[in-house]
Amino acid sequence: MELLRRLPIIAFEDGLPPPLLGPLTWLMVAHTAKTPLPLSCMHVNLILAATLQLASSRYRERLLGEGPRDGARAPLPSLADLINLDANLTPSSSEMAVEIAGRPGQSDVEVTCAAFRGCSEEDSAADARLAMDVARAALLRAAYGGMGGDVAMLHKAVTTWSARGAEQPSESLAWGARLRACAREALSGRVLSSGGSEGSAEGNAKGNDRPRLTLEDAIVREALGGNVRPPEPSSSGSPRGGTRDGADGRTDGGARAPGASLAEAELRRAMRGEGGLRWGDVPLSSLDFHCTNVLDQALATPAVLASLRQVLAREDAGAAPSEGAAFEAALEPGAPSDASKAALELGQRAMWACSSALNVKEDWLEGRALTANRGAAEGMASCATAGVIPPDWEHRMAATDWLRGVAISRLGLTTNRAVQAMRLAEEVSAKAQAAARASGSASSSAQAEASWAAEAAAAAAAVAASGEYPPREASLLGNAWAAIGPHCRMAACETLQKLLANEMRQREAQQRLLDAMSPGLLLEAPPPRHVGSTKPEPHAHLPGLFLVKDFVSEAEEAALIEWCVSSPAWGTRLSLSLSPLSPLSLSPLSLLSLSYLSLSLSPLSPLSLSPLSLLSLSYLSLSLSLCVCVCCPPYQLCARARRASRCFLLSAPARSSSSLAGATRVSGSRRPTTHPRSRRRRPPTAGSSPSGTHPVRATKANHGEPTRDPARVDDWRRPDWIRSRRRCSQ
Amino acid sequence: MATPRLDPLPPPLLAVANRMASLAPHLLERGTWRPNQANAISYTKAKGHYLGAHCDDRQLSGRILCNLSLGCDAVMTYTNDKDKEEKPHRVELPRRSLQFQTGQVRFNYAHGIASEDLRGERRVSITFRKEQIASKAANKK
Numbered sequence A: 001m002e003l004l005r006r007l008p009i010i011a012f013e014d015g016l017p018p019p020l021l022g023p024l025t026w027l028m029v030a031h032t033a034k035t036p037l038p039l040s041c042m043h044v045n046l047i048l049a050a051t052l053q054l055a056s057s058r059y060r061e062r063l064l065g066e067g068p069r070d071g072a073r074a075p076l077p078s079l080a081d082l083i084n085l086d087a088n089l090t091p092s093s094s095e096m097a098v099e100i101a102g103r104p105g106q107s108d109v110e111v112t113c114a115a116f117r118g119c120s121e122e123d124s125a126a127d128a129r130l131a132m133d134v135a136r137a138a139l140l141r142a143a144y145g146g147m148g149g150d151v152a153m154l155h156k157a158v159t160t161w162s163a164r165g166a167e168q169p170s171e172s173l174a175w176g177a178r179l180r181a182c183a184r185e186a187l188s189g190r191v192l193s194s195g196g197s198e199g200s201a202e203g204n205a206k207g208n209d210r211p212r213l214t215l216e217d218a219i220v221r222e223a224l225g226g227n228v229r230p231p232e233p234s235s236s237g238s239p240r241g242g243t244r245d246g247a248d249g250r251t252d253g254g255a256r257a258p259g260a261s262l263a264e265a266e267l268r269r270a271m272r273g274e275g276g277l278r279w280g281d282v283p284l285s286s287l288d289f290h291c292t293n294v295l296d297q298a299l300a301t302p303a304v305l306a307s308l309r310q311v312l313a314r315e316d317a318g319a320a321p322s323e324g325a326a327f328e329a330a331l332e333p334g335a336p337s338d339a340s341k342a343a344l345e346l347g348q349r350a351m352w353a354c355s356s357a358l359n360v361k362e363d364w365l366e367g368r369a370l371t372a373n374r375g376a377a378e379g380m381a382s383c384a385t386a387g388v389i390p391p392d393w394e395h396r397m398a399a400t401d402w403l404r405g406v407a408i409s410r411l412g413l414t415t416n417r418a419v420q421a422m423r424l425a426e427e428v429s430a431k432a433q434a435a436a437r438a439s440g441s442a443s444s445s446a447q448a449e450a451s452w453a454a455e456a457a458a459a460a461a462a463v464a465a466s467g468e469y470p471p472r473e474a475s476l477l478g479n480a481w482a483a484i485g486p487h488c489r490m491a492a493c494e495t496l497q498k499l500l501a502n503e504m505r506q507r508e509a510q511q512r513l514l515d516a517m518s519p520g521l522l523l524e525a526p527p528p529r530h531v532g533s534t535k536p537e538p539h540a541h542l543p544g545l546f547l548v549k550d551f552v553s554e555a556e557e558a559a560l561i562e563w564c565v566s567s568p569a570w571g572t573r574l575s576l577s578l579s580p581l582s583p584l585s586l587s588p589l590s591l592l593s594l595s596y597l598s599l600s601l602s603p604l605s606p607l608s609l610s611p612l613s614l615l616s617l618s619y620l621s622l623s624l625s626l627c628v629c630v631c632c633p634p635y636q637l638c639a640r641a642r643r644a645s646r647c648f649l650l651s652a653p654a655r656s657s658s659s660l661a662g663a664t665r666v667s668g669s670r671r672p673t674t675h676p677r678s679r680r681r682r683p684p685t686a687g688s689s690p691s692g693t694h695p696v697r698a699t700k701a702n703h704g705e706p707t708r709d710p711a712r713v714d715d716w717r718r719p720d721w722i723r724s725r726r727r728c729s730q
Numbered sequence B: 001m002a003t004p005r006l007d008p009l010p011p012p013l014l015a016v017a018n019r020m021a022s023l024a025p026h027l028l029e030r031g032t033w034r035p036n037q038a039n040a041i042s043y044t045k046a047k048g049h050y051l052g053a054h055c056d057d058r059q060l061s062g063r064i065l066c067n068l069s070l071g072c073d074a075v076m077t078y079t080n081d082k083d084k085e086e087k088p089h090r091v092e093l094p095r096r097s098l099q100f101q102t103g104q105v106r107f108n109y110a111h112g113i114a115s116e117d118l119r120g121e122r123r124v125s126i127t128f129r130k131e132q133i134a135s136k137a138a139n140k141k
Helices: A002-013 A019-031 A041-056 A080-086 A093-101 A106-116 A126-143 A148-166 A175-190 A217-221 A258-271 A294-299 A302-315 A321-331 A335-355 A376-385 A393-408 A418-440 A443-467 A470-516 A531-533 A554-566 A570-576 A588-601 A611-632 A634-645 A658-670 A718-727 B012-025 B103-108 B132-140
Strands: A059-061 A364-365 A543-548 A696-698 A706-708 B037-044 B051-054 B065-072 B074-081 B088-092 B098-102 B110-112 B123-127
Touching: A002 A041, A019 A126, A019 A611, A059 A106, A093 B012, A106 A570, A126 A148, A294 A302, A294 A470, A302 A335, A302 A470, A335 A418, A543 B088, A554 B012, A554 B037, A554 B065, A554 B123, A588 B103, A658 B037, B012 B123, B051 B074, B103 B132
Parallel strands: A059 A364
Antiparallel strands: A543 B098, A696 A706, B037 B123, B051 B110, B065 B098, B065 B123, B074 B088, B074 B110
């Protein structure tokens, strides 16, 4: 996880953003601490391929804000801006949905491949699309935070790459193609011709005859800018047998660029842990005797000891007698342990002094390598023609780099870099003065150049004078490290190579098992021998519980676990089943949240304040009040209140609003006009009935016979009313 | 009302189900029981994962549960829901073993696995069920 978070920053800080940056950032987002993604073999391959690209790159990009275009810094775009800018470059949403969901008959691998942007056919806007992908990836990474300097750098990257994505493609600054070329060059270890390997589109990727891609093909293709064709199945039947040598891929034109095929072969080999890591890929600054034993390994080599002996012989005149003797003794065959410790100490001091972090990669700006031996003149000329950089920018940046390197180096590098920085500063100063003389008067720009050169020269001289190590010790340590360093790097590389190879061999064995299993290993393979004869054993105490031991073999067990873990929906299913908020969990919390959500979204919700909601609210309140009335009639409440207060508020249940109003009036007057006793009902008799207050009444229709009003026969309140009235009268 | 869509089990799980049916037809409703649902759960001991004591839904999950234990051994604890005084039963579940829960164990006993009862770093269990709603929908078709 830390690696995934760190890689995008390293990509912008110490190298060129690899074409795999988009999928890499997606992986960083998907693989979190709370919901870790089960990384499959292909995910690891993706990370390794991106790391290899990054480590192999000879270039480091100058972002906007670091170079001479400081003044032209654009405002930081938002993600929405980037999406809008990309609207004319990407497929429509419906096409995207089809692409993501997959077409009928497409396998999962093909759908996954389609998710890689680089797998789509190259077109004229490929560079812009790549730039927008890089900008989005940088913005996404910046949103995840980190050190302030890193986030600021990522914002610069967003500005730089979004500006590139918005630009029209230019022949002179075809940075996208050159970026891919740099990636290919880094992987193949050779220089490519500028136009030889890019731009060959894969036309037959459309239609039904589209070749089947594996995910590995997709990763390689993405890394190499779409210039890869899936391997043809070999005659031996091995799914990947044809890609081992990397020479089987072809472009549609019938010929593949040699650099691309070499790069593809290199990348494929690296993804299998087969010689992909070269000893030159291990930077010296990554070696440390605190955490590795490479120094011990190097000092155990006779050739290294011989080199060290020569160094000490040269430096013997200046070294302290006792120290020199100790080192000499240490370098003799069969030296005692104390002497070996002295040699080890010398190696440690040399490593500590000389392998300090210093980015020695060449500058890369707008698709041009600026400080490379190769193509520097061409790149500088084209950039100067386009007005991107000033003519002497290379000298200026090189001098600044040297000064920066001097400032952070422990050894000081007084003999080399500070002197070189002073020389470069003097060159710039001389050029500025010459320009001023040619123009006849000292212009402001010439004055600025001269002042900058003077400052640079002074800084270089100060660094040279204040070295951390005395010159003689610096020379000894520098020469000692020159003898030890390459062997240390080689030892580290071999160790890493071995580790990676072992890891990748294991992963490939698992992958082979999965490949063999996917058509139905369990369907075809016979069960373990004893399974057929074994019957389920019932449990001694638990009725209904049976157990079958060794139901699957060990190979099947490993395959099933790998299959489950590599299933793409594994994490989702797990999080859904475990999250108490998930509706699938059917937990009380989820139901509560669901109901709240539905209420909030409904127009009936009181939160919406719609007329319907107010109506429903009033209806609800009315229903509640009616419910309260039904459950506990108001006269009971009044009776209890009256018993409590010992006063006559209501003498009888309010049958109608008028009686209730009358009662209210009673309560308000000192002398009630209708005393409860005066309203005592009598049992109905024939021919007589209280007026409208009793359920039994006489009507003319039945000739005076008392009948029961059907509407009032089941008046359930009557007994209560009577009892209440009796209580009231007490 | 739309009937739920029934996806067939993936081939590896289907193979396990077929082997299960051929092995113990007398337990699986005379061989007519076929699971239509498989649920895989991964337990990592270092993360404190456990299976809380529960009894699967008595209506939805059907009368038979089959559980395949992978990765490491574990001990499953059964507690009687109806007779609280009955002592819990601890049942060893070796890795690569298959467990059938039918009858009383299925309906009357809650089962769970404490985190400390995971005998290895990681356990993956695959539970096969015959979901009633889905099977009814399939029968309607």
